[in-house]
Amino acid sequence: FLSPSAIASSWGSGKDPYEIDDYGNVTLLHITDTHAQLLPVWWREPGTNIGTRKQKEWGVTPHLVGNHKLEYYGIKAGTPEGYALSCMDFDTLAHKYGKIGGYAHIATLVKRYREQVGKKAILLDGGDAWQGSATSLWTKAEDMVGAQNLLKEDYFVGHWEFTYGADRVEYLLKHKLKAKFLSQNVFTIPWDEPVFDPYDIREISGRKVAIIGQSFPFTPIANPAYFVPKWAFGIHPGHMQKMVDECREKHHADIVVVLSHNGADVDKKMASQVKGIDIILGGHTHEIMGPRPVKINNTLIINTSTNGKFLARFDLDVGKGKLKGWRFHYLPIISNMIPEDKEMVDYITKVRAPYAKKLAEPLAVTESLLYRRDNFNGTFDQILCDALREEMDCEAAFSPGFRWGYCKLPGETITMEDVMGQTAITYPQVTVTEYTGAELKNVMEQVADNLFNPNPYYIQGGDMIRVGNIQYTMDPGETIDKRITDLRIGGKMVQANKRYKVAGWGAMQRVEGTPVWDIFAKWLRSKKTVSANSRDLPVLTKNMKGNPGIAFPKEYDL
Amino acid sequence: ANVAGWPAAAFDAKALDAAMKDSIDTTSVKVSPKVHLTAPTIAENGAAVPVTVDVDHPMTADDYIESVYLYVDHNPTPLASAFHFSANNGQAYFQARIKMAKTDMVRAVAKTNKGVLMASKPQEVKVTIGGCGG
Amino acid sequence: MAAMGNPMVRMASHAKKGQIVEVRSLIMNPMTTGLSKNKAGKLIPAHFIQTVTVTFNNKPLCNVDWSTAISANPYLAFKMRAEESGTLEMTWKDNTNGVWSSKASITVA
Ligand SMILES: [Mn+2]
Ligand SMILES: [Mn+2]
Numbered sequence: 001f002l003s004p005s006a007i008a009s010s011w012g013s014g015k016d017p018y019e020i021d022d023y024g025n026v027t028l029l030h031i032t033d034t035h036a037q038l039l040p041v042w043w044r045e046p047g048t049n050i051g052t053r054k055q056k057e058w059g060v061t062p063h064l065v066g067n068h069k070l071e072y073y074g075i076k077a078g079t080p081e082g083y084a085l086s087c088m089d090f091d092t093l094a095h096k097y098g099k100i101g102g103y104a105h106i107a108t109l110v111k112r113y114r115e116q117v118g119k120k121a122i123l124l125d126g127g128d129a130w131q132g133s134a135t136s137l138w139t140k141a142e143d144m145v146g147a148q149n150l151l152k153e154d155y156f157v158g159h160w161e162f163t164y165g166a167d168r169v170e171y172l173l174k175h176k177l178k179a180k181f182l183s184q185n186v187f188t189i190p191w192d193e194p195v196f197d198p199y200d201i202r203e204i205s206g207r208k209v210a211i212i213g214q215s216f217p218f219t220p221i222a223n224p225a226y227f228v229p230k231w232a233f234g235i236h237p238g239h240m241q242k243m244v245d246e247c248r249e250k251h252h253a254d255i256v257v258v259l260s261h262n263g264a265d266v267d268k269k270m271a272s273q274v275k276g277i278d279i280i281l282g283g284h285t286h287e288i289m290g291p292r293p294v295k296i297n298n299t300l301i302i303n304t305s306t307n308g309k310f311l312a313r314f315d316l317d318v319g320k321g322k323l324k325g326w327r328f329h330y331l332p333i334i335s336n337m338i339p340e341d342k343e344m345v346d347y348i349t350k351v352r353a354p355y356a357k358k359l360a361e362p363l364a365v366t367e368s369l370l371y372r373r374d375n376f377n378g379t380f381d382q383i384l385c386d387a388l389r390e391e392m393d394c395e396a397a398f399s400p401g402f403r404w405g406y407c408k409l410p411g412e413t414i415t416m417e418d419v420m421g422q423t424a425i426t427y428p429q430v431t432v433t434e435y436t437g438a439e440l441k442n443v444m445e446q447v448a449d450n451l452f453n454p455n456p457y458y459i460q461g462g463d464m465i466r467v468g469n470i471q472y473t474m475d476p477g478e479t480i481d482k483r484i485t486d487l488r489i490g491g492k493m494v495q496a497n498k499r500y501k502v503a504g505w506g507a508m509q510r511v512e513g514t515p516v517w518d519i520f521a522k523w524l525r526s527k528k529t530v531s532a533n534s535r536d537l538p539v540l541t542k543n544m545k546g547n548p549g550i551a552f553p554k555e556y557d558l
Numbered sequence: 559a560n561v562a563g564w565p566a567a568a569f570d571a572k573a574l575d576a577a578m579k580d581s582i583d584t585t586s587v588k589v590s591p592k593v594h595l596t597a598p599t600i601a602e603n604g605a606a607v608p609v610t611v612d613v614d615h616p617m618t619a620d621d622y623i624e625s626v627y628l629y630v631d632h633n634p635t636p637l638a639s640a641f642h643f644s645a646n647n648g649q650a651y652f653q654a655r656i657k658m659a660k661t662d663m664v665r666a667v668a669k670t671n672k673g674v675l676m677a678s679k680p681q682e683v684k685v686t687i688g689g690c691g692g
Numbered sequence: 693m694a695a696m697g698n699p700m701v702r703m704a705s706h707a708k709k710g711q712i713v714e715v716r717s718l719i720m721n722p723m724t725t726g727l728s729k730n731k732a733g734k735l736i737p738a739h740f741i742q743t744v745t746v747t748f749n750n751k752p753l754c755n756v757d758w759s760t761a762i763s764a765n766p767y768l769a770f771k772m773r774a775e776e777s778g779t780l781e782m783t784w785k786d787n788t789n790g791v792w793s794s795k796a797s798i799t800v801a
Contacts, residue, residue: 561786
C-alpha cells in the first residue's frame with residue numbers, strides 16, 4: 001500500500017486532503033448506513049443504478065454510474081476520489097488505496113474536526129447503524145450503540161434498527177444510546193400518536209438549528225411488519241410540512257435540517273413538496289449524491305453512501321432566519337490515510353474478542369471479485385443463490401435485493417465474518433417455496449416496481465430480487481406486470497400453471513428454517529474455491545441503450 | 559338486520575358505477591383541488607389502510623360540506639363510507655382505516671348542502687409483497 | 693371471539709371558543725365481510741358497525757355510515773368547532789343489534 005503522503009500527493013495538491021478551512025458558525029457532520037461495519041471493508045460503487053424516467057431525464061443524480069459519473073462531475077479516474085465515487089477499475093484501485101471506513105478512522109476525523117471548530121459541530125447518524133455484522137446481530141446492536149456513544153453522536157434515525165423489534169429499540173434508545181432519536185413519521189397503532197420526538201431545536205453560535213428526524217417510511221413493508229406491530233410508518237409530507245412550520249414559527253428556528261432515511265429519490269420528491277427545509281442529510285439508498293449536493297427548490301440534498309465510506313461535512317453560515325452561505329465536503333474514509341483512534345480501537349477489540357475465533361474461520365477462497373451492490377445480481381449474490389439452490393436441492397433461488405454487504409477481492413479468503421456480512425439479519429431462515437410460474441413472475445414484477453416505479457414515493461430503496469438459474473428480459477421503463485418477459489428457469493420457458501421449487505431467505509412472515517449463514521458457510525466449505533464469472537443477469541430491452549445508470553452495457557446484452 | 563336508515567342499496571352495490579349512482583346519483587364528478595385525499599402510496603397492512611379526507615370549504619350554516627363519500631374502485635362493495643357533516647364540525651375532515659385486498663384506486667367525493675359535487679384526485683394505494691432494502 | 697365494544701372517545705378537555713378540536717374514537721368490532729370462510733370452510737357471517745352518530749349537548753353533530761370495508765376495531769377521527777362547554781356523545785350500531793355509546797366533555801372558555 002502507498003503511504004499516506006504518497007496518496008495525498010496523488011489526491012492533487014500534495015497537502016493533507018482532510019485539511020478543511022473553517023467557515024461559518026454551524027458545522028454538520030453526517031454519517032449514515034454504516035451497517036455495523038466497525039472495521040474497514042472493501043466497498044465498490046454500483047455498476048448499475050438505472051433511472052427509469054423519460055430518456056431526457058436520464059442521468060440525473062443518483063442514477064449515474066461508472067465513467068458517466070466521473071465525466072458528469074469532472075472527476076479524474078484513478079484518483080482517490082475516482083476510487084471512492086465510481087466502480088471503474090475497482091480491483092486495481094482497491095489494491096492501490098486500500099479499504100474504506102472503520103469506526104476508528106471515522107473517530108479520528110470526527111475528533112479532529114470537533115477540535116478544529118469547537119462547539120459549533122454536531123454529528124448526525126442517518127440510521128442503518130445497528131445491522132450488517134455478526135457482532136451487531138449477536139449483541140443485539142449493543143456493540144454499535146457503544147461505538148455511537150464513543151463518537152458522541154448527537155442525533156439518530158432508523159430503519160434496520162427496527163428489525164430488532166420495538167421493545168429492543170425502545171430499551172436501547174432509552175437506556176443505552178446517548179444520541180437523541182428523532183422521527184416525525186412513526187405513529188402508534190391504533191391511536192395515531194407520535195412514538196418519538198419529531199424534532200429537536202439546538203442553539204449553536206446563537207442561532208437556532210432545527211433537526212427533524214425521518215425514519216425509513218417503508219419499514220413494515222420492506223422488512224417484516226411483525227417486528228413493529230404497533231407502529232405505523234409512511235412518508236407523511238403533510239406532517240413534515242407541519243413540523244417545518246412549527247420549527248420556524250413556534251421555535252423561531254433559523255435553519256431547518258432533516259436527518260432522513262427516505263432514500264435519494266424520495267428525498268428529492270419530498271423537497272419538491274415541502275417548503276422551508278434548508279438541508280436534507282439523506283441515507284438508505286447508499287448513494288453518493290455528488291460530490292456536490294443536489295438542489296431542489298431551496299433545499300440542498302446529500303446522501304452519504306454506506307459502510308463508513310464517507311463522512312460528510314457541511315459548514316454553514318447561519319444568519320437570522322436564513323442560511324446565508326455554505327461549504328460542503330464529502331470526505332472519503334480511506335483507511336490507510338487516516339490513523340486509527342486509540343480509544344475506538346480498544347473498544348472494537350474488546351467487543352469483538354468473545355467472537356474473534358468464530359469470525360475468523362476460513363471457509364473458501366474466492367477467485368473473482370465478490371460484491372453485492374448493483375440493480376441486478378451482484379457476484380456475491382450469485383454465489384449465495386448458487387449455494388441455496390444446491391444445498392436446498394431446488395431448481396431456482398431467490399435472494400433479497402439488499403444494498404448492504406461488502407466486497408471481497410480476488411484471492412481473498414471468505415471467512416465466517418464475511419458470510420455474516422452478507423446475511424446478518426434477524427429473520428435469516430431459509431425456506432423452500434413451490435411457486436406456480438404465474439406466482440414467480442408476480443414476485444419479480446412486484447419487486448421490480450419497488451425499484452423502477454417512476455413515482456419516487458413507490459421506491460422502497462432496495463435492488464431487484466436476486467435470482468439463481470432464472471433468466472429473463474427486463475424493460476425497466478414499463479409498468480408493473482409488463483416489465484418482465486421471456487422468463488425462463490434453466491433456459492426453459494416458465495409455464496404459468498407449472499410449479500417450481502425455489503429456495504429463498506428473508507421471508508416477511510414468521511417461518512421455520514435453518515439460518516442462511518449456516519447453509520452458505522456449509523456450501524463454501526465444501527467448495528474450497530469459488531468464483532462468480534457468470535451471473536443470472538436479465539437481458540435489458542434496447543430502449544435502455546445509453547442509459548448513464550449502466551456502466552457495463554454488455555452485461556445486459558446492450 | 560340492517561340498522562335503520564343505513565343505505566343498503568349503495569353499500570351493497572358491487573361495481574363502482576352502481577355504488578356512485580346509488581350514493582350520489584351520478585358516475586362522473588369533476589376533480590377539485592379542494593378535496594384532499596391522503597392515503598399511503600404503499601399499504602403497510604392491507605387490512606387497515608389509513609385514509610384521511612379534508613375539504614377546503616366553508617362550514618357555515620348556509621354553505622357547508624354535507625357529505626363525503628369514500629370509494630375503493632374494485633372492493634367487493636366499492637362504497638366504503640359515507641360521512642355526513644353539519645356546519646358545527648367546523649371542518650369537513652375525517653380519518654378512518656379501510657380494507658384493500660389488492661392494489662387499487664381510492665377516491666372521495668364531497669357534496670355541499672347545495673348539492674354541488676367535487677371529487678378528490680384518485681389515489682393509488684399499492685398492496686404489495688415487500689422484502690428489499692437499502 | 694375477540695373483545696367487543698369497549699368504545700373510547702378522546703378529545704381535548706379545554707378549548708377556546710371557536711377553536712376547531714379533533715375528536716378521535718375507537719371501538720372493538722370484528723367488521724367481518726360475510727365473504728371469508730373459517731377453518732372448517734363455512735362462511736363467516738357479516739358482522740360490522742353500520743352507523744356511528746355523534747351528538748353534542750344532545751344536538752346532532754354528524755354521522756357516518758360504514759360498509760364492511762372499514763377495518764376491524766374501527767378508528768375514526770373528525771373535527772368539531774368548540775362553541776360552548778358540554779358533552780359529546782358517540783353511538784355505534786352494528787348489524788346484530790349491538791349498540792355502544794361513549795362520551796367526552798369539553799370546557800370552552
Ligand atoms: Mn435503510
Ligand atoms: Mn442502509
